[in-house]
Amino acid sequence: MKIREIAKLAGVSVSTVSRVTNNYTNVPKETRDKVMSVINKYGYIANSSARILTGKQNKTLGLFIVEFLDNPSNNIILPSIWFSNIIAAVVNYASAKNYNTLVTLITNKKALKKAKEQFANKSICGGIFVGAENTVEEINEFDRLGYKIALLEQKKDENSSRNNSIFVNTDNTKGAYEATKYLIDNGHKKIVHIMGNKKKSPTLDRINGYKKALSEAKIPFEKTLIIKGEYQQNIAYENVKNLIEEEVFFSAIFAASDDMAFGAIKALREKGKRIPDDVSIIGYDDTIIAKLENFSSVKAHADDMADILVNQLINCVENKNKIASSYIVESTLEIRNSIKKYD
Amino acid sequence: MKIREIAKLAGVSVSTVSRVTNNYTNVPKETRDKVMSVINKYGYIANSSARILTGKQNKTLGLFIVEFLDNPSNNIILPSIWFSNIIAAVVNYASAKNYNTLVTLITNKKALKKAKEQFANKSICGGIFVGAENTVEEINEFDRLGYKIALLEQKKDENSSRNNSIFVNTDNTKGAYEATKYLIDNGHKKIVHIMGNKKKSPTLDRINGYKKALSEAKIPFEKTLIIKGEYQQNIAYENVKNLIEEEVFFSAIFAASDDMAFGAIKALREKGKRIPDDVSIIGYDDTIIAKLENFSSVKAHADDMADILVNQLINCVENKNKIASSYIVESTLEIRNSIKKYD
DNA sequence: TTGTAAGCGTTATCAA
DNA sequence: TTGATAACGCTTACAA
Numbered sequence: 001m002k003i004r005e006i007a008k009l010a011g012v013s014v015s016t017v018s019r020v021t022n023n024y025t026n027v028p029k030e031t032r033d034k035v036m037s038v039i040n041k042y043g044y045i046a047n048s049s050a051r052i053l054t055g056k057q058n059k060t061l062g063l064f065i066v067e068f069l070d071n072p073s074n075n076i077i078l079p080s081i082w083f084s085n086i087i088a089a090v091v092n093y094a095s096a097k098n099y100n101t102l103v104t105l106i107t108n109k110k111a112l113k114k115a116k117e118q119f120a121n122k123s124i125c126g127g128i129f130v131g132a133e134n135t136v137e138e139i140n141e142f143d144r145l146g147y148k149i150a151l152l153e154q155k156k157d158e159n160s161s162r163n164n165s166i167f168v169n170t171d172n173t174k175g176a177y178e179a180t181k182y183l184i185d186n187g188h189k190k191i192v193h194i195m196g197n198k199k200k201s202p203t204l205d206r207i208n209g210y211k212k213a214l215s216e217a218k219i220p221f222e223k224t225l226i227i228k229g230e231y232q233q234n235i236a237y238e239n240v241k242n243l244i245e246e247e248v249f250f251s252a253i254f255a256a257s258d259d260m261a262f263g264a265i266k267a268l269r270e271k272g273k274r275i276p277d278d279v280s281i282i283g284y285d286d287t288i289i290a291k292l293e294n295f296s297s298v299k300a301h302a303d304d305m306a307d308i309l310v311n312q313l314i315n316c317v318e319n320k321n322k323i324a325s326s327y328i329v330e331s332t333l334e335i336r337n338s339i340k341k342y343d
Numbered sequence: 344m345k346i347r348e349i350a351k352l353a354g355v356s357v358s359t360v361s362r363v364t365n366n367y368t369n370v371p372k373e374t375r376d377k378v379m380s381v382i383n384k385y386g387y388i389a390n391s392s393a394r395i396l397t398g399k400q401n402k403t404l405g406l407f408i409v410e411f412l413d414n415p416s417n418n419i420i421l422p423s424i425w426f427s428n429i430i431a432a433v434v435n436y437a438s439a440k441n442y443n444t445l446v447t448l449i450t451n452k453k454a455l456k457k458a459k460e461q462f463a464n465k466s467i468c469g470g471i472f473v474g475a476e477n478t479v480e481e482i483n484e485f486d487r488l489g490y491k492i493a494l495l496e497q498k499k500d501e502n503s504s505r506n507n508s509i510f511v512n513t514d515n516t517k518g519a520y521e522a523t524k525y526l527i528d529n530g531h532k533k534i535v536h537i538m539g540n541k542k543k544s545p546t547l548d549r550i551n552g553y554k555k556a557l558s559e560a561k562i563p564f565e566k567t568l569i570i571k572g573e574y575q576q577n578i579a580y581e582n583v584k585n586l587i588e589e590e591v592f593f594s595a596i597f598a599a600s601d602d603m604a605f606g607a608i609k610a611l612r613e614k615g616k617r618i619p620d621d622v623s624i625i626g627y628d629d630t631i632i633a634k635l636e637n638f639s640s641v642k643a644h645a646d647d648m649a650d651i652l653v654n655q656l657i658n659c660v661e662n663k664n665k666i667a668s669s670y671i672v673e674s675t676l677e678i679r680n681s682i683k684k685y686d
Numbered sequence: 687t688t689g690t691a692a693g694c695g696t697t698a699t700c701a702a
Numbered sequence: 703t704t705g706a707t708a709a710c711g712c713t714t715a716c717a718a
Contacts, residue, residue, distance in 0.1 A: 013705045019697095026703065048696095054709075085427065101446045105434065357690095357712080359688065392711080
C-alpha cells in the first residue's frame with residue numbers, strides 16, 4: 001500500500017493523506033476520518049526512506065561503541081560486561097520513548113565515518129558515543145555540523161565550544177578519592193593504582209582522586225606504584241605479575257576498572273597472594289564480575305547514565321532550541337570482603 | 344556532497360558515478376580512477392535512504408526482543424542477563440560482517456507491526472527474533488511475504504512451510520534430560536521442575552526431558568512437583584515458597600531457567616533451607632547468575648547461537664537462493680556445588 | 687562505454 | 703480546506 005493508492009481509495013489527493021498521517025491541523029475531522037478508515041483497513045504504513053528523503057526526522061538513535069583495536073579481529077563487546085550493560089540499558093530507555101536504536105561498533109578511527117554517514121543520511125536523529133577517547137576530533141566535527149550527540153565519559157573541552165553535545169560523567173575524582181581513602185583509613189600506606197588508557201577522560205581524574213587521598217593523609221606519592229592497565233584485563237594481569245616479580249612491596253590495589261581489578265586478582269592468585277589477607281583490592285564500575293569475585297568496587301551506575309544519555313538526547317532532538325549540557329552521576333563505594341584492616 | 348556534484352566535478356554523468364560506487368564492471372579503470380579520486384577528495388557517501396528507495400538492500404539486521412508484558416512500563420531487558428548477552432553477541436557478530444543492528448523491543452502483539460514496517464520499508468534486510476512465543480502468527484506471515492528471518496528458540500511448525508526462516512535451538516529435551524538424570528544418579532527421587540511459559544517452544548521440551556529421565560529411572564511422575572515460573576524470578580520465588588508452605592516434600596529442583604532457579608534459591612533461603620544440604624538445584628542457560636550464586640546449570644551457549652543466527656541470516660540474505668534451515672546448538676551440563684549426593 | 691530520463695514514495699510549496 | 707507538482711538523491715532501463 002502506497003500513499004497514492006490510499007488517496008485514490010479515500011477519494012482525496014496524496015497531499016491530504018500526507019496531512020492526515022502527519023497529524024496536521026488543517027484537515028477537518030470528516031476528511032480525516034474518511035482517510036483514516038482506509039488507512040486502517042489496508043494497514044498502510046508510510047515508507048520511512050521516502051520520508052527521510054524529504055527531510056523528516058527518523059525516530060532512531062545511533063549508539064556507537066568506540067574502542068580502537070590493535071587487532072581488528074578481536075571481539076570487543078562480547079567479553080565486556082560494561083559495554084553489554086550499556087547497550088541493553090540504552091535500548092531499553094530508547095524503546096520506552098518509542099525510539100529504535102541502531103548500534104554500530106567502531107574499532108578504528110576510519111570507521112567513525114560510519115557515524116558521520118548515518119547523521120548525514122538522517123538515518124539517525126541523534127547519536128550516543130560510548131568508550132570514545134577524549135581526543136577524537138571527528139566528534140568535535142559532528143558537533144560543529146549541528147548533529148545532536150550525547151557522550152558517556154568524555155570531558156567537555158573548554159576550548160572547543162560544544163553546543164550540541166550532552167556530557168554524562170561519573171564523579172571520577174571523588175570515586176577514586178573515596179576508594180583510596182577507604183584503603184588508607186584501614187591502615188594501608190603502600191597502595192598500587194592500576195590506571196587506564198590515558199586518552200580516555202576518566203583516567204586522569206581517577207589518578208587525581210588517588211593522589212588527593214594520599215596527600216591528604218600525608219602519604220608520599222610513589223611513581224612506581226602507578227602501573228598501566230589500559231582498561232584491559234590481560235595488561236593489568238601482566239603488569240601486576242611484573243610488580244610482584246620485581247619485589248615491589250604493596251598491601252593494597254586500587255584499579256580504575258573491574259576488568260583490570262580482575263586481571264590483578266588472577267596475577268595475585270598465581271603468585272600465591274591471598275585476598276584480602278596479603279593484598280586488599282578495590283575496582284571501579286561495580287560490574288557483575290565484582291560481585292562474582294566478591295571484591296569492592298566504585299559503583300558507576302550504568303543504568304542511570306544510560307537513562308540520562310537517552311532522555312537528554314531525545315529532549316535535545318525534539319526541542320530544537322534546548323541547550324545541551326553536562327551531567328554528573330554520583331558514584332558510590334560498594335564494600336565487599338576484599339579489604340584487610342590494619343590497626 | 345551529492346552524486347550530481349561528484350559527477351560534475353569528475354566530468355562524467357551521474358550514472359557513471361553510480362556505476363563506480365556500485366562496483367559495476369562495465370566502467371574502464373581510467374574512468375573509475377577519475378571518479379574515485381573526486382569521491383575520495385570530497386568524502387562522498389551515497390545517501391542510504393535514496394538507495395533504499397530504488398530497491399537496494401540496506402546492510403542492517405533487525406534484532407527484535409519479544410516479550411509480551413502485562414505491565415508495559417516494566418523494564419524487560421534491563422534485568423535480563425540472558426537478553427543482554429544475546430543483544431551484545433548479535434551486535435558483535437553482525438559488526439564483524441559489516442552489518443549494523445537495529446534493535447527493537449516488542450512488548451505486545453500490536454508492536455509486531457514495527458517489525459513488518461521495517462521489512463516493508465527495507466530498513467532492514469533480515470530480522471532476528473528472540474524470545475517470541477511459538478504461536479506468533481505474524482512471524483509466519485513475515486515468512487510468507489518472503490522476509491528473511493532467523494528465530495532463536497522457536498520450533499519449526501511442520502504444518503506451515505517456513506521457507507525463508509532459519510531456526511536455531513538448543514537441544515532442550517536432552518539438556519533437561521541430563522540435568523534430571525544427574526539429580527537421579529545422585530540419589531534424588533522427589534525432584535521439582537519449575538517450568539516456563541508454555542507458549543514458548545523450549546518449555547514443553549524441557550518438561551519432556553525431565554519426564555524421560557524420571558521414567559527411565561522408574562520414578563513415578565508427580566503432577567504436584569511441576570510448578571509454574573513463567574521464566575520469571577518473582578513467580579518462581581512465590582511458587583516455591585507456596586510449595587514449602589504446603590509441606591510438599593522434595594530434595595531437588597530442576598528449573599527451566601537460571602532466573603527461575605535464582606527465584607527458587609531466594610525462597611529456599613527465606614524458609615531456612617540450605618543448598619545443597621537440604622535442597623539440590625540445577626538451572627538452565629548458565630548465565631552469570633549461576634556462576635555468581637554457584638549453582639549448577641545447563642549451558643545454552645548464547646554466543647554460539649548468536650553467531651549462527653547472524654551468519655546464517657546474512658548467508659540467506661546475500662545468496663538469495665539459499666534454502667533456510669534448522670540448527671541445534673548442543674547444551675552441556677555445568678556442575679557446581681549445588682548438588683548433594685545420597686547413597 | 688556513457689548519458690538521459692523515469693521512477694522509488696514521500697513532503698512541501700504554491701495556487702486555487 | 704484541498705490539489706498539482708517539484709523536490710529529496712539515488713539506481714536503472716534504454717538509447718546512443
